[in-house]
Amino acid sequence: MTIKPLIILPDPVLRQLSKPVETVDADVRRLADDMLDTMYDAPGIGLAAIQIGIPRQILVIDVSKDGEEKQPLVFINPKVLTTSDEPSVYEEGCLSIPDYYAEVERPAEITVEYIDLEGKKLTAKVDGLLATCLQHEIDHLNGVLFIDHISKLKREMVIRKFTKAAKTRGAKAI
Ligand code: K2U
Ligand code: ZN
Numbered sequence: 001m002t003i004k005p006l007i008i009l010p011d012p013v014l015r016q017l018s019k020p021v022e023t024v025d026a027d028v029r030r031l032a033d034d035m036l037d038t039m040y041d042a043p044g045i046g047l048a049a050i051q052i053g054i055p056r057q058i059l060v061i062d063v064s065k066d067g068e069e070k071q072p073l074v075f076i077n078p079k080v081l082t083t084s085d086e087p088s089v090y091e092e093g094c095l096s097i098p099d100y101y102a103e104v105e106r107p108a109e110i111t112v113e114y115i116d117l118e119g120k121k122l123t124a125k126v127d128g129l130l131a132t133c134l135q136h137e138i139d140h141l142n143g144v145l146f147i148d149h150i151s152k153l154k155r156e157m158v159i160r161k162f163t164k165a166a167k168t169r170g171a172k173a174i
Contacts, residue, residue, distance in 0.1 A: 002034045003041045004052040009097045009162040015143040018048070018055045020077045024119040028058065032074045032117060035060045040070075044095045046133040048140030051096050059137035063129045073130075078114040078138050081123065083107035090132045092146045100158055104149045106135045 007013050021028055031054060039047040039060055049058040057077045064071040088108035093101045109127040112134060116122055126134060136146055147155045 001037050004034055004038045006038070006042070006095050007051055007053050008166070009145070009147075010159055010166060011096075013053055013055075014050060014096055014140075014145060016050060016055045017143055018050050018057045018141040020057050021115070024076060024115060024117060028056075028076065029117055031056070032058060032060060036062070036072050036074075039095075042095050045129070046137045047095065048137045050140050050143075057141050059134075059141065061130065061133050061137065063133060074117050075112070075134070075137070076115040076117070078112050078134070078141070080110050080135070080138060081113050082111040084109035084127075088128075088132065090129065092132070092136060094136070094146055097145065097147060097158065097162065100147075102146065102150045102154065104132075104136075104146050106132055106149075110135065112138075 035047050045063050046061040049056045059075050061073045062071055084107045086108040087105045089103050089105045091101050092104045110131050111125045113123045147158050
């Protein structure tokens with residue numbers, strides 16, 4: 001059980017491109033475990049490796065409801081193959097942008113190709129909250145944040161607020 005510190009906006013690490021995983025080995029499996037521990041502790045329904053400072057194309061998701069059995073999912077080197085024309089809107093948040101939520105429109109259904117923890121290449125067609133969360137996490141692997149899908153005015157306001165908070169935190173640490 002290892003909970004890792006989360007990278008918080010405006011840390012430029014969040015804008016890095018994550019690299020593909022070459023081999024699904026013990027290190028990758030350990031990283032996925034640590035990511036799930038960190039996600040459940042936050043709590044959240046998804047986490048990309050870059051959010052704990054690791055620029056590798058690995059993400060974890062669990063959209064099971066409170067009280068239901070946990071259903072952890074691990075996606076390695078995920079690629080969106082198709083998206084529906086039909087959109088869906090969900091009020092998103094982000095563990096790297098705490099306590100800020102905004103409505104984001106994304107394709108309602110996607111087909112994604114990925115590698116699982118056994119190293120198998122799989123394809124899945126998903127919709128609902130899983131589709132929204134997968135797109136949110138895959139954005140992270142490309143250095144994209146959900147605030148990049150809202151108005152420039154609101155995005156600049158959020159970045160200004162988190163930049164000010166980071167400066168204050170830094171000053172207090174001295
Ligand atoms: O990447 C993250 O920071 C994880 C997000 C995942 C998420 C994706 C799409 C829509 C909402 C959240 C976190 O779990 S943020 C916490 C949260 C959970 C449920 C709904 C809203 C926010
Ligand atoms: Zn996020």
